[in-house]
Amino acid sequence: MAFERFALILRSVRYGDDDRVVTFFSLEEGLLTGFARGANAAGNRFGAALSPLTFSSLLGRHHTPDSLFRLHKAHVIDPFPGIRNDYDKLVWAGLPVRAVLALLPHHVQEPALFELFLRYLCLLETERSSYALLWIRFSARMLRIMGFGPLAPVCQGCGLDILIGKVRFDPENGRVRCRDCSRMDGEKSREPVCQADSLRILEQFSGEDLRKSERVILSGHQEGQILDLIDQIISWHVHHWTFSGALPFLEKTAFPVKTEKSGHLSMS
Ligand SMILES: [Zn+2]
Structure with a gap:
């Protein structure tokens, strides 16, 4: 059957x-x-x-x-078709494909992640900008579904709610320690360090719908820091993860053809 x-x-x-x-x-x-x-x-x-x-x-x-x-x-x-015909969107669509292939074991039913993935592709299909924010929201929720956190930057050692500055976090479960507590541990850990506010945003996104994107504006600097944090968490689990900053997003490159006053096209 x-x-x-x-x-x-x-x-x-x-x-x-x-x-x-x-x-x-x-x-x-x-x-x-x-x-x-x-x-x-x-x-x-x-x-x-x-x-x-x-x-x-x-x-x-x-x-x-x-x-x-x-x-x-x-x-x-x-x-x-909207993703297929747009090379930039294809790169952003490739990120969750690579993440799911690398992180999810075979034969494990994960309907919440399936629905999230489908929703990501449907939104990317019609989205005109903010692809990075969509990926950030997707990965925050994906990491939570898979049990890797992210948690709010509250120190597991002393209970301090860390508002600014750097924290050390455990990519296995998202737990965080402040500078003093990680120093008391002798800094022996290989655990990554990140900005507390990046972790706070990621934790907030991990419980929200992907479509809330229009209500949040991240600065370019903040967006870059959060993208880097996501790459750090995923690469902790995935040996050959390529950081998103290294991927060839076409929007960053100038279109090499310009229009002359005569109306003819020339290479710039
Ligand atoms: Zn502490």
Whole structure:
């Protein structure tokens, strides 16, 4: 008997001449690997439903509980054309794909994270700016769902509510220690240090809906600090995490063509 799975396709690789191996995040079973026989053949029955960054309905089954999910049929629910046709959005969409692939074990049902991911892609699809803020909100909630915090900057040692300055935090559970308490521990820890206010914002976002973004304005400096903090937390768990600051966001580069007074285009 075949089952329907609502899934975000995260990765799709060719296997042999005709088949594909597909990694997808499903509402019902979490992260799964599926096998699609004949998915590379011309006019195959899967169409575009197995392309990465597609929300699809998949029909298939496991032969044994741990075996690959054999895909029988698939159809596209949402192909997110607004993301696909925009290279900047593609980079921002790639961040949660990489994070979920690296952080989530297979076969662990995580419906709250699935809904969050889907909502992120739906909002990114129509969003015109503030991609970074959307990612910050997404990762704050993702980290909380996965049990990594973030917690408010209140020292676990002495109970001090730290308003400004630096704190040391534990990326395993989000717990924080003030400078004095971490000094008493002999500073032996490899635990990262961050700004207390960045942690406070992240903790606030971790309990809020992604769409509240229009009510918050972060300065460029603050945004950069929080992006860096998120990268620090994720890279603690993910060995080869690429920091978002190192990714090629096209909006930062000048468009190399300008219009002359004559109306002709020239390279700048
Ligand atoms: Zn303390």
